[in-house]
Amino acid sequence: xxxxxxxxxxxxxxxxxxxxxxxxxxxxxxxxxxxxxxxxxxxxxxxxxxxxxxxxxxxxxxxxxxxxxxxxxxxxxxxxxxxxxxxxxxxxxxxxxxxxxxxxxxxxxxxxxxxxxxxxxxxxxxxxxxxxxxxxxxxxxxxxxxxxxxxxxxxxxxxxxxxxxxxxxxxxxxxxxxxxxxxxxxxxxxxxxxxxxxxxxxxxxxxxxxxxxxxxxxxxxxxxxxxxxxxxxxxxxxxxxxxxxxxxxxxxxxxxxxxxxxxxxxxxxxxxxxxxxxxxxxxxxxxxxxxxxxxxxxxxxxxxxxxxxxxxxxxxxxxxxx
Amino acid sequence: xxxxxxxxxxxxxxxxxxxxxxxxxxxxxxxxxxxxxxxxxxxxxxxxxxxxxxxxxxxxxxxxxxxxxxxxxxxxxxxxxxxxxxxxxxxxxxxxxxxxxxxxxxxxxxxxxxxxxxxxxxxxxxxxxxxxxxxxxxxxxxxxxxxxxxxxxxxxxxxxxxxxxxxxxxxxxxxxxxxxxxxxxxxxxxxxxxxxxxxxxxxxxxxxxxxxxxxxxxxxxxxxxxxxxxxxxxxxxxxxxxxxxxxxxxxxxxxxxxxxxxxxxxxxxxxxxxxxxxxxxxxxxxxxxxxxxxxxxxxxxxxxxxxxxxxxxxxxxxxxxxxxxxxxxxxxxxxxxxxxxxxxxxxxxxxxxxxxxxxxxxxxxxxxxxxxxxxxxxxxxxxxxxxxxxxxxxxxxxxxxxxxxxxxxxxxxxxxxxxxxxxxxxxxxxxxxxxxxxxxxxxxxxxxxxxxxxxxxxxxxxxxxxxxxxxxxxxxxxxxxxxxxxxxxxxxxxxxxxxxxxxxxxxxxxxxxxxxxxxxxxxxxxxxxxxxxxxxx
Numbered sequence: 020x021x022x023x024x025x026x027x028x029x030x031x032x033x034x035x036x037x038x039x040x041x042x043x044x045x046x047x048x049x050x051x052x053x054x055x056x057x058x059x060x061x062x063x064x065x066x067x068x069x070x071x072x073x074x075x076x077x078x079x080x081x082x083x084x085x086x087x088x089x090x091x092x093x094x095x096x097x098x099x100x101x102x103x104x105x106x107x108x109x110x111x112x113x114x115x116x117x118x119x120x121x122x123x124x125x126x127x128x129x130x131x132x133x134x135x136x137x138x139x140x141x142x143x144x145x146x147x148x149x150x151x152x153x154x155x156x157x158x159x160x161x162x163x164x165x166x167x168x169x170x171x172x173x174x175x176x177x178x179x180x181x182x183x184x185x186x187x188x189x190x191x192x193x194x195x196x197x198x199x200x201x202x203x204x205x206x207x208x209x210x211x212x213x214x215x216x217x218x219x220x221x222x223x224x225x226x227x228x229x230x231x232x233x234x235x236x237x238x239x240x241x242x243x244x245x246x247x248x249x250x251x252x253x254x255x256x257x258x259x260x261x262x263x264x265x266x267x268x269x270x271x272x273x274x275x276x277x278x279x280x281x282x283x284x285x286x287x288x289x290x291x292x293x294x295x296x297x298x299x300x301x302x303x304x305x306x307x308x309x310x311x312x313x314x315x316x317x318x319x320x321x322x323x324x325x326x327x328x329x330x331x332x333x334x335x336x337x338x339x340x341x
Numbered sequence: 342x343x344x345x346x347x348x349x350x351x352x353x354x355x356x357x358x359x360x361x362x363x364x365x366x367x368x369x370x371x372x373x374x375x376x377x378x379x380x381x382x383x384x385x386x387x388x389x390x391x392x393x394x395x396x397x398x399x400x401x402x403x404x405x406x407x408x409x410x411x412x413x414x415x416x417x418x419x420x421x422x423x424x425x426x427x428x429x430x431x432x433x434x435x436x437x438x439x440x441x442x443x444x445x446x447x448x449x450x451x452x453x454x455x456x457x458x459x460x461x462x463x464x465x466x467x468x469x470x471x472x473x474x475x476x477x478x479x480x481x482x483x484x485x486x487x488x489x490x491x492x493x494x495x496x497x498x499x500x501x502x503x504x505x506x507x508x509x510x511x512x513x514x515x516x517x518x519x520x521x522x523x524x525x526x527x528x529x530x531x532x533x534x535x536x537x538x539x540x541x542x543x544x545x546x547x548x549x550x551x552x553x554x555x556x557x558x559x560x561x562x563x564x565x566x567x568x569x570x571x572x573x574x575x576x577x578x579x580x581x582x583x584x585x586x587x588x589x590x591x592x593x594x595x596x597x598x599x600x601x602x603x604x605x606x607x608x609x610x611x612x613x614x615x616x617x618x619x620x621x622x623x624x625x626x627x628x629x630x631x632x633x634x635x636x637x638x639x640x641x642x643x644x645x646x647x648x649x650x651x652x653x654x655x656x657x658x659x660x661x662x663x664x665x666x667x668x669x670x671x672x673x674x675x676x677x678x679x680x681x682x683x684x685x686x687x688x689x690x691x692x693x694x695x696x697x698x699x700x701x702x703x704x705x706x707x708x709x710x711x712x713x714x715x716x717x718x719x720x721x722x723x724x725x726x727x728x729x730x731x732x733x734x735x736x737x738x739x740x741x742x743x744x745x746x747x748x749x750x751x752x753x754x755x756x757x758x759x760x761x762x763x764x765x766x767x768x769x770x771x772x773x774x775x776x777x778x779x780x781x782x783x784x785x786x787x788x789x790x791x792x793x794x795x796x797x798x799x800x801x802x803x804x805x806x807x808x809x810x811x812x813x814x815x816x817x818x819x820x821x822x823x824x825x826x827x828x829x830x831x832x833x834x835x836x837x838x839x840x841x842x843x844x845x846x847x848x849x850x851x852x853x854x855x856x857x858x859x860x861x862x863x864x865x866x867x868x869x870x871x872x873x874x875x876x877x878x
Contacts, residue, residue, distance in 0.1 A: 172584075175591075
């Protein structure tokens, strides 16, 4: 119950921010040249005056900006995200269709980056300045310095084209009609490359932070005390050092949930995944204002949720914070 | 005696034939490419999401790519480029050219089981083509009514003469029929059948999963008995071009249409034995890379300056080295792939830098102390790699003769609104698409009086009463030979005046897996029905 109250308070306090973001984005897109009808006409390859006027009326673009904005906000108050111009159906259902792919990709990439980052970070810190540390740190630097689209494309070339182990893109086998476990395995096969691509750069960050923070905590007095009282080395690392060293990494996850949503645009495009990132990109290109604002709204909610979970984790890891 | 020899020869032929059949069976793939097989799935690349899949409302290659397999036009083009009977079986016109009668195919049913009749044709023509279809609303502007004396006759009545050959050449793109019983009494723009099309075609719509794929399956009641060969067609939506190339290479896709792969990959696939890279099957969809002049700039209103620009750019070098040979020097608004209208001997502008400089000097724009004559803003369309490369090439070529060019890039919506609505450009470059007949989408680039904001029309601030007259005369000329002569006159005039320049002529490129049989066999193959397409397994 206390948790729910906390969550409610969090959501309320972020409402003004949300409103500013939505209105700001709405006005910003008004500055972009051309509207969704121009984008549609570009796709069609031509259209006369009468047709475009009619389409503008159809999409409600004939009204002044202030009217359009107030219409949008009024609908939002009623929990209506509006109608998508590209997809011809309610924005809420368009986003709901795309959400699973994005959540799956983000979730798996984040978990991979988090756990692998921690393990490698600990390993590097334990063997500091020895060859395992050098190897891990160098790899980390390589992952961090390489652009993710390049990783993705190289992954496709090697594992999909040359070795033919993994599919080059897509979310699942089209028209295979798998159900249950077979479907889960099928989707997992398709997600291996995108997850790796998205995770590597974050993995590099987490491992470096983890390594540094481990090294710092290892020099603190309570570690010396623990060792002095004869606690086994394994227990010192896991119970005393790890718990304290984790805090900065957990903070980073909260901060980077948004970055990861942004990064998934590239990964989703390269691997042709039906996620929110690609939807956002398409909405900008097609000037589909309602869809774009809807995505921003949902992404903001996601980031708020992740940060809320991070706060709960803090309290778990360090009772002083709660 | 002679009879017996013949029998003998026949027998030997039969034995030879059987022998070769046995050979085929033991050597799979040896000769099988010639013979279509039944069954199989073809995976097709789709590089952009479509808002609707109704070609009776949207004339667009992206829509035809999918919907033309599900819905059908009155006529299409056959392998030789002549009108082929689809939903219409025959056509005739009256001497005044104002009445055109179509006899319709009998025994055709919609995918939902209802019969196809002349009422569908009447409804589609009046409620969709004339009101909403891009290019269709212009083509059918003078269509007064469609009469339906019986269930299989549709009579189009025009208030001005409509050349039958123009209509027949336009209808393969602008003549798709939608089911009246589904659309009547609804808002045609928001009808759910726009994204889940119901047609009469060889394939039935199954599913459109946004951002992922579209599936259509064999129509067992198709009017061409025994067709289609394929069980299914699946369109995979992949927006990233490199990812699309990878999917082709990994065998996940069988065919890419309308030049939707990177130029470098097209060049690479040309040398890959698994694929065929061809412009065949795109003859009806010629494309020009243009240079559009804004005549409101006093420098560009000067014919000498426009000619100098044409002389200053080495188009042949560009085509060979930047386009990997997928293109050649353009000769005017009617491409060489349209032999019905292509005129010989029109004025051309060969690459000649010295001449360009002389023309600029003659126009009074001498080089300043910094070697520059004047500066222009070039707005390239975001349609593809070729436009982007071409704009850089223009910049460097014009820089060499003293014209300073600044490139300003926008995305699709930004390009259209800046160039065609705001006239906010000096030079623009994009694509002109030729659609079988100059009257469909070509002459609008030159005819004056186009309302401000209409894309791909004359928004250049240029006008010629003489050329307007040729365009209007040709559009209602009933005699095909006279029409051809009028269009020859038109090309000669616009190549002389150079209001805009059709610098490069290209055709779209298809990449097809060698396992496909009967592909690229009509002039608008990517946009056609694919009933005879098959795949070897």
